[in-house]
Amino acid sequence: AQSVSQHNHHVILSEAASLELGCNYSYGGTVNLFWYVQYPGQHLQLLLKYFSGDPLVKGIKGFEAEFIKSKFSFNLRKPSVQWSDTAEYFCAVNARTNAGKSTFGDGTTLTVKP
Amino acid sequence: DVKVTQSSRYLVKRTGEKVFLECVQDMDHENMFWYRQDPGLGLRLIYFSYDVKMKEKGDIPEGYSVSREKKERFSLILESASTNQTSMYLCASRPGGEGGNQPQHFGDGTRLSIL
Numbered sequence: 001a002q003s004v005s006q007h008n009h010h011v012i013l014s015e016a017a018s019l020e021l022g023c024n025y026s027y028g029g030t031v032n033l034f035w036y037v038q039y040p041g042q043h044l045q046l047l048l049k050y051f052s053g054d055p056l057v058k059g060i061k062g063f064e065a066e067f068i069k070s071k072f073s074f075n076l077r078k079p080s081v082q083w084s085d086t087a088e089y090f091c092a093v094n095a096r097t098n099a100g101k102s103t104f105g106d107g108t109t110l111t112v113k114p
Numbered sequence: 115d116v117k118v119t120q121s122s123r124y125l126v127k128r129t130g131e132k133v134f135l136e137c138v139q140d141m142d143h144e145n146m147f148w149y150r151q152d153p154g155l156g157l158r159l160i161y162f163s164y165d166v167k168m169k170e171k172g173d174i175p176e177g178y179s180v181s182r183e184k185k186e187r188f189s190l191i192l193e194s195a196s197t198n199q200t201s202m203y204l205c206a207s208r209p210g211g212e213g214g215n216q217p218q219h220f221g222d223g224t225r226l227s228i229l
Contacts, residue, residue, distance in 0.1 A: 096214065
């Protein structure tokens, strides 16, 4: 069975600090990887995705993530966070051989202090 | 832009009631999903459907059933509501693609309270 682990449950940063949120997955086959964000009071929306090609992917609002296959990791990064990045972030995995069934991590709540 | 509409933002029901949560998407997506979202537990997949009248159990299907009679509509049914089903319920849709390489589009959620 596939699983996703997000290491940080709650991260608090000051504006302009750098961000890295960890995500590791457990699945032996080929996967598609996603980061979603949920801003307060809003629905989940896609931040970025990886399914092939360059393992460094760029998303909206200056976020990027790197897929490291050997480490089963897909960590999210942003060099300088803003107050508006305060949100909950979810890593998700779709196993290609499992009808694309999605598994989400538990989420990381990011609070950015102005 | 894709629109996933859940019929209610807030719902209060009583223990033992049969509860229907409705979800409609307007982009002709093949795949649809129901999740529940609880603090510290992330999103847990209840059921998903990859085509009309097709359904597959997710990770926590007990106490739930689903119906997909039309492509645009995916209903979640709580057969006999219990207090431990109090939660936020999220519906999502996604185009059919190879191995799920397309992102999901989410509704605003239904916050369900069972008294």
